[in-house]
Amino acid sequence: MSQTKQGLAFTPLYRQVRDMLVQRLIDGAWTPGSMIPSEFQLAAELGVSQGTVRKALDAMTAEHLLVRRQGRGTFVALPEESRILFQFFRLIADDGTRIFPESRVMDRQLAPASADERALLGLGIDEAVWRIDRVRSLGGTPVISEQITLPAIRFEGLAAMETIPNNVYALYSEHFGITIGKATEKLKAGAADARTAARLGCTAGDPLLVIERLATALDDTPVEHRVSYCRTANFHYRLDL
Amino acid sequence: MSQTKQGLAFTPLYRQVRDMLVQRLIDGAWTPGSMIPSEFQLAAELGVSQGTVRKALDAMTAEHLLVRRQGRGTFVALPEESRILFQFFRLIADDGTRIFPESRVMDRQLAPASADERALLGLGIDEAVWRIDRVRSLGGTPVISEQITLPAIRFEGLAAMETIPNNVYALYSEHFGITIGKATEKLKAGAADARTAARLGCTAGDPLLVIERLATALDDTPVEHRVSYCRTANFHYRLDL
DNA sequence: AAGTGGTCTAGACCACTAA
DNA sequence: TAGTGGTCTAGACCACTTC
Structure with a gap:
């Protein structure tokens, strides 16, 4: 020492x-x-x-x-809702209320990783990824449509799971021994496509907040890529500088 | 002690x-x-x-x-560009480059504060505000249209100033003795109106990242309210969690 | 009463900068 | 060489929780 x-x-x-x-x-x-x-x-x-x-x-x-x-x-630390809410989930109702969103999984697929996905997640040429597509609601209204991409090699038991729980970071921790340590987010404005608009109950072309997140494990290796499309009619993304 | x-x-x-x-x-x-x-x-x-x-x-x-x-x-600490860039300006080119934006002031007005402005800035019923309207460019392209609101009582010499410099936080500090300590930002997605679209060289209705900032002085009193409309075609708002 | 984190002190030595 | 911040130590006492 x-x-x-x-x-x-x-x-x-x-x-x-x-x-x-x-x-x-x-x-x-x-x-x-x-x-x-x-x-x-x-x-x-x-x-x-x-x-x-x-x-x-x-x-x-x-x-x-x-x-x-x-x-x-x-x-x-546990990946419990209160911690997620504090550290990772920054979408807040315009009146200041913080709610943990509910989730509805629309699709889950195992597929070969695209070139983009390989670059983002640091994967080799023949590796596969899980793609999870879900809609998240705040107070009963669908607000977020998001696609999550995971390296298949780190989530081998996922195929056998019946359902995917709402708090996926708790899932990563409890079932796969992976703790998310840090994440980086990139925010842009985008327009809703027809499918997303239908999901979120808005019109195609409506502006959406697009959040791209890359989350890493404790050893700083990338674990999760996520793109979230958010309707910000009654919610906003809050940040202190 | x-x-x-x-x-x-x-x-x-x-x-x-x-x-x-x-x-x-x-x-x-x-x-x-x-x-x-x-x-x-x-x-x-x-x-x-x-x-x-x-x-x-x-x-x-x-x-x-x-x-x-x-x-x-x-x-x-000085309100120098490098500090602003690090602490307050989070819009980054998609290739990762950080540039300090140039600004062009379009309008500057002294007017009675609206009810919203009074609430946000903690002003009394008869107080006035300065409204500054400017366009900011990154690497020569206009990217941000923003409206800044300041309590007139704290910026009494502003009428006499010929120009408003690019780095307004340096202005607040050097000419008015006000140091910005903290700020809170709320992000939403919005659609460009005709005027903003013309300024930023896009089409009315195009999605924009809308950033609402409330900045406070060292004594935690509100000093500046700012709404920025950003074209995020080649830029994004970055954040570490 | 015992054990934990939270605060505060006093002093040592190292690394960096400038004269 | 002197002065500064950066690190590390050893020990004291307080506040909170549990038994």
């Missing part, structure tokens, strides 16, 4: 500790929902001070990987 | 220090670009430890209020 500080590749100790602890999440040594050892235990085990462990744990808390509760302990 | 820790209104010491230092920015005791005292000097002056001052300064750095440079010192 020591390192010469000169040279161009200096990594602070708290960062090394953070990386080691994230590795435990990747390896599944610490599972979602479980309590991890206390700061002092980790400090003793790793041979660093408690303050250094704290700095690593604080960083992981900021990444939403851990949840700390005074008096109780530190826990591995 | 001490406080009983029981009771419901406990505020950590580093937070109190942070608030005191932000007050110096509000009061203008520390001006943008200037170097502030070292951690040890502040600690001695405020009667707290250097570690507590550091935690306050780190928080302010995270808020983009300060810039720290190892070996040089800690400086009050």
